[in-house]
Amino acid sequence: MDFSVVVEYFPRLLEGAWVSVQLVALSVVLGALVALPIALARISQNWWIKGFPYAYIFFFRGTPLLVQIFLVYYGASQFDVVRESILWPILREPYWCAIIAFTLNTSAYTAEIFRGAIQAIPEGEVEACKVVGMTKAQMYRRVLLPRAFGIVLPAYGNEIILMLKGSALASTITILDLTGMARTIIARTYTPIEIFLAAGGIYLVISMVIIAIFRQVEKRQNRYLGTVSIKVPDKG
C-alpha cells in the first residue's frame, strides 16, 4: 500500500468533505423545519389529521434513501409537467435533488424523534399548564417545545450522524461529495484501499466533531437538571 497518494490528493478530499458538510447542514435544518408540523399533526387524536403524517413517516422510513434520491433526481423528469414548470432549473440540478431527498428523509425520522420527546413530557406538566389557564398555543410555546428541545438532543445528534452517513449517497447522482471525490480520485489512481480509508477517516472525524458539539449543547440545555439524566425512546 502506498499512502503518498493520500497526501497528494488530501486537499481534494477536503473539498469533497466540505460539500458533504454543506449537504448535511442544509438538509438537517430544512428537515427540522418540515418535521415540526408533521410531528405535531402526528400527535393529534383525529385520524384525518394524523393520517397523512403517518403515511409520510412510514414511506420515508420504510424505503431506502437510494430509492428516494433516484425518485427525485430521475423520477421527476418523467413528467413533462415537471420539465416545463418553473421548478425545473432546480430539479435538474443533482445538488438540489440531493438536498430535497435528504430533507424529506431526515424530516420523517426527526418528526418521530420530536413526537417521542413531546410525549415523554410528564402529564403533570401539561395539567399544570391547563390549571394556570394557558391556551394550547401558549402551552406549546412556553413549556412543551422548550422542554422537548432538551429531551430531543441526544437522539437528534444520532440522526445528524446518520444523515452524514446517508449523504454519501449523493455520490450516486454525480455530486462530488467526500465519497464522490474519493471515487473520482480512485478512477484516476487505482488506489481504492488507500483513498477510501482516508475518506472513512475524514467521516469519522466529522462525526466526532458533531458528537462533541452536541455534548456541549446538551450540557447547556439540561443544566437545570443537575446530574439527572433523561431517557429518550430509541429511534426505529
Added chain:
Amino acid sequence: MIDLHGFGDQLLQGALITVELAMASLAVGLVLGLLGAAAKLSSIAPLRWLATIYTTIVRGIPELLTVLIIYFGATIVLMAIASQFGYDDYIEVGPFAAGVTALGLTFGAYATEVFRGALQSIPKGQHEAATALGMGAFRKFQRIILPQVWRVALPGLGNLFLVLLKDTALVSIVGLDDIMRKANIAVSSTKQPFLFYATAAVMYLLLTIISMVVVTWLEKRASRGMRRG
C-alpha cells in the same frame, strides 16, 4: 393496472436476491454481534479494545463506503495474501460476497451494542443459580442466558434488520442484481424512471411490512413465559 412493460418478473427476481442478501448478512451480523458483545464484556483488555475499535469505525463511516471498501479492497487484499502462498491468479470477489461482508460487518457493529445491553440486563442471580445447579459455562449460556438475551434483544435487533433491509439497496451500486439494479435496467430501456423507482419503493415497503409482522410474532413467541407478568 400498472403496466410494467414485462419487467415484473425481473423485479421479482431482484426481490429474491434482496431477501437472500438480507438473510445472509443477518446471519453473519448476528454472529459478529454476539462475538463483539462477548469481547466488550470480556475481562481481557485487548479484546475490549478490539471490539471498541470495531464498533467505532464501522458505525462512524457511511455504509456505502463500507460496501465500496470491501468490494474493491477485498480483491486486492486477498490477492496479496494468496501471492504469499504462491497463488498468483486473479481472485474476484463478487458483489454478493462483498455485500454480505459489508452489511454483516455493519449489522454486527450495531448488534454488538444491543447484545451487550441484553447480556448486562440478566440478573446475577440467574448466573449463580445455573452454576449452583452444576451447569458448565456452555450449557449455562445455551439454556439460561441465550433464551433471555434473545427476548431482551429482539426489539433492538428487529429495528436493525429493518435498517439492514434498506441498506441492501447500496449493493446494487457494485452491480448486484437486486431490486434496485433491476429497476435501473428497466429504466434505461423504458425511459420511465418514476414508474420503476416507485415500484421499487413499494416492494421495499412490502418487505418492511413483512419483516415487521415476523418480528412482532417472534417477540410474542420469545416472551411466552413473561405474559402473566
